[in-house]
Amino acid sequence: MTSPAPEFLASIGLETHVQLRTASKLFCGCARAFGAPPNTLVCPVCLGLPGAMPTVNREAVRLTVRAGLLLDCEIGLRSKFDRKSYFYPDMPKNYQISQYDRPLCIGGKLEIEVGGARKTIRLTRIHLEEDVGKSLHFESSSGVDFNRAGAPLMEIVSEPDLATPDEAMAYLLALKQILVYGGISDANLEEGNVRCDINVSVRPAGATRLGTKAEIKNMNTFKGVHRALTYEIERQIRVLRAGGAIRQETRRWDDAAGRTEAMRSKEDAHDYRYFPEPDLLPIELTAEEVAAWRADLPERPAARRARFVAAYGLPEYDAGVLTAEKAIADYFEAVARACGNFKAASNWVMTEVLRALGERQMDIAQLRVTPAALAALIGLVERKVITMPTAKEVFAHLFERGGDPEAIVKEKGLAQVSDTGAIDALAEAAIAAHPSVAADYRAGKKPALQFLVGQVMKASRGKANPQLAAEALKRKLEG
Amino acid sequence: MNDNETSRTGAVDVAYVARLARLSLTPEETAQFQRQLEDILAYVGQLAALDVEGVEPTAHAVPARNVFREDVARPGLPPEEALANAPSARQGLFIVPKIVE
Numbered sequence: 001m002t003s004p005a006p007e008f009l010a011s012i013g014l015e016t017h018v019q020l021r022t023a024s025k026l027f028c029g030c031a032r033a034f035g036a037p038p039n040t041l042v043c044p045v046c047l048g049l050p051g052a053m054p055t056v057n058r059e060a061v062r063l064t065v066r067a068g069l070l071l072d073c074e075i076g077l078r079s080k081f082d083r084k085s086y087f088y089p090d091m092p093k094n095y096q097i098s099q100y101d102r103p104l105c106i107g108g109k110l111e112i113e114v115g116g117a118r119k120t121i122r123l124t125r126i127h128l129e130e131d132v133g134k135s136l137h138f139e140s141s142s143g144v145d146f147n148r149a150g151a152p153l154m155e156i157v158s159e160p161d162l163a164t165p166d167e168a169m170a171y172l173l174a175l176k177q178i179l180v181y182g183g184i185s186d187a188n189l190e191e192g193n194v195r196c197d198i199n200v201s202v203r204p205a206g207a208t209r210l211g212t213k214a215e216i217k218n219m220n221t222f223k224g225v226h227r228a229l230t231y232e233i234e235r236q237i238r239v240l241r242a243g244g245a246i247r248q249e250t251r252r253w254d255d256a257a258g259r260t261e262a263m264r265s266k267e268d269a270h271d272y273r274y275f276p277e278p279d280l281l282p283i284e285l286t287a288e289e290v291a292a293w294r295a296d297l298p299e300r301p302a303a304r305r306a307r308f309v310a311a312y313g314l315p316e317y318d319a320g321v322l323t324a325e326k327a328i329a330d331y332f333e334a335v336a337r338a339c340g341n342f343k344a345a346s347n348w349v350m351t352e353v354l355r356a357l358g359e360r361q362m363d364i365a366q367l368r369v370t371p372a373a374l375a376a377l378i379g380l381v382e383r384k385v386i387t388m389p390t391a392k393e394v395f396a397h398l399f400e401r402g403g404d405p406e407a408i409v410k411e412k413g414l415a416q417v418s419d420t421g422a423i424d425a426l427a428e429a430a431i432a433a434h435p436s437v438a439a440d441y442r443a444g445k446k447p448a449l450q451f452l453v454g455q456v457m458k459a460s461r462g463k464a465n466p467q468l469a470a471e472a473l474k475r476k477l478e479g
Numbered sequence: 480m481n482d483n484e485t486s487r488t489g490a491v492d493v494a495y496v497a498r499l500a501r502l503s504l505t506p507e508e509t510a511q512f513q514r515q516l517e518d519i520l521a522y523v524g525q526l527a528a529l530d531v532e533g534v535e536p537t538a539h540a541v542p543a544r545n546v547f548r549e550d551v552a553r554p555g556l557p558p559e560e561a562l563a564n565a566p567s568a569r570q571g572l573f574i575v576p577k578i579v580e
Contacts, residue, residue: 024552031552038571039562043555059550080538087501089575102538135578143572146561271499276538284544 008240010233011210012168013124013160013199014225016175017153018185019131019192020063026130026152027054027097027280034191038145046130046150048092053279056081060152061104061283062293063184064128067154068105069294070182071123077285079104081128081277089144090133098155100274103127104283110158110178111302112170121171122159129153134192148192154185160199160210165229172196172222177301181326195220200229201246202236211236212246216253216260228253232260304329312342321350327364328354334371339378348374352392356399368402369395377405389462390414414463420472423456423464427472430455441477449473491516 025032028045044052068075082100108123131151136143162168176187187194201213219225236246251260301323308319323329336345381391394405430452431438441448456469493513497504567574
């Protein structure tokens with residue numbers, strides 16, 4: 001989808017909140033977990049009880065810096081936390097501990113691809129803050145669950161470089177992919193691991209200054225972001241066309257109604273009165289520490305995709321499918337290296353492995369077919385020990401029970417039949433059973449041979465060497 | 480303090496700050512706090528006479544940094560204790576007046 005009106009341009013910036021993959025919360029030892037009964041993962045610190053003192057989770061800092069390194073940010077070696085005043089029942093302290101002027105990561109960029117065109121989206125910063133609790137709304141009251149309060153949250157702020165809802169979607173998907181690759185976040189949307197605020201403005205094409213922006217808060221699905229943007233961009237264009245002005249305000253996306261509506265104007269709502277958090281000491285990272293973290297980074301998905309094309313001779317599309325998830329890419333590479341047949345490895349992983357996992361709704365981590373076993377299976381087909389249909393049967397065994405393909409082939413007597421005597425007998429039987437097909441072939445209908453080969457394969461339960469079968473049939477039909 | 484109009488101009492808008500802090504003040508209180516806060520700012524304002532060119536802003540006076548805890552989860556409060564001081568609780572939730580945005 002492109003801009004609905006070419007004479008207007010949209011500028012979209014996203015503030016994406018991503019929960020980090022830690023065992024415990026940011027400032028206390030309560031577990032960071034989803035789905036526990038309300039208020040069972042809480043303590044004086046995350047409940048904001050007077051006198052409780054926070055202590056920074058080292059892993060949360062490492063993961064934020066890791067994200068910054070993967071996104072080409074500059075790492076703020078001297079960083080600190082600040083209090084952000086915030087009155088809302090989901091934040092019991094009446095302030096949120098965040099980072100104001102000294103975030104952990106500064107700048108950065110993320111490359112996206114939309115409709116074959118690549119574009120670099122600049123990042124402003126990434127800072128670390130605590131998540132808030134969850135509110136549930138009842139008829140005449142609201143209830144608050146603080147299990148999520150204090151979970152480590154990374155806020156990734158982009159520059160307004162995105163121009164369409166499609167680009168915003170591509171940005172979020174690329175961001176999610178890179179964070180999962182890095183083991184930084186599970187980025188599980190169902191569990192609220194990723195939430196985002198949208199800043200969007202439109203301006204007449206040719207105008208150099210950005211238009212007045214509206215902010216759409218608290219989006220929790222990527223599809224919602226796309227729909228809200230599509231709606232909001234059209235709304236702003238409509239207002240401008242009618243000679244009106246856009247008000248700087250916060251809007252809410254009503255998913256059921258499919259529209260945004262004004263929540264509050266920006267007047268003084270955003271005076272958060274930040275000041276340095278007195279209960280937490282500054283963070284000072286050394287260049288050596290950051291260098292060590294940098295050396296530990298995984299290959300980025302885009303780089304890996306390009307390498308798969310170059311090193312394994314895979315088509316772009318295949319490389320994209322295989323690198324979509326790090327675990328699948330790792331699995332493919334292990335198989336490819338073990339068997340040396342990259343094309344076969346890619347075919348097996350893309351078709352049999354992904355299909356079987358999909359059918360059972362399983363994750364590749366649960367796969368019983370080890371890379372070594374799949375490589376051995378590919379080798380058996382290559383050396384013509386077994387036929388392709390047999391290989392698929394062996395794969396099914398491996399998928400259910402694991403094990404060694406050679407042992408399965410031996411145990412079940414699945415080795416390909418290359419004994420010409422046995423194949424000759426099967427060929428004769430096939431011809432005898434289908435005289436009219438044989439007559440067709442003799443009359444010049446060459447494709448009839450395939451039917452007879454199929455009969456021989458069937459009679460051999462897939463074990464006959466198909467080439468030998470075709471040769472035997474030809475010999476008998478033509479001889 | 481944030482670099483809002485308060486510190487930049489040296490003037491305090493007590494009514495504005497009170498509104499941000501959800502405090503309701505009587506006109507007398509507003510005037511009193513206005514005077515007191517202006518006195519405090521004037522006193523602290525003496526620092527502005529110092530030349531701090533090239534000096535890093537100080538967020539903390541204690542010469543310590545990097546106090547971390549390891550990422551290990553441990554049990555928190557039992558739910559009944561967590562909710563013990565809640566003015567109202569139901570189904571494990573803190574009950575608050577209906578939140579409207």
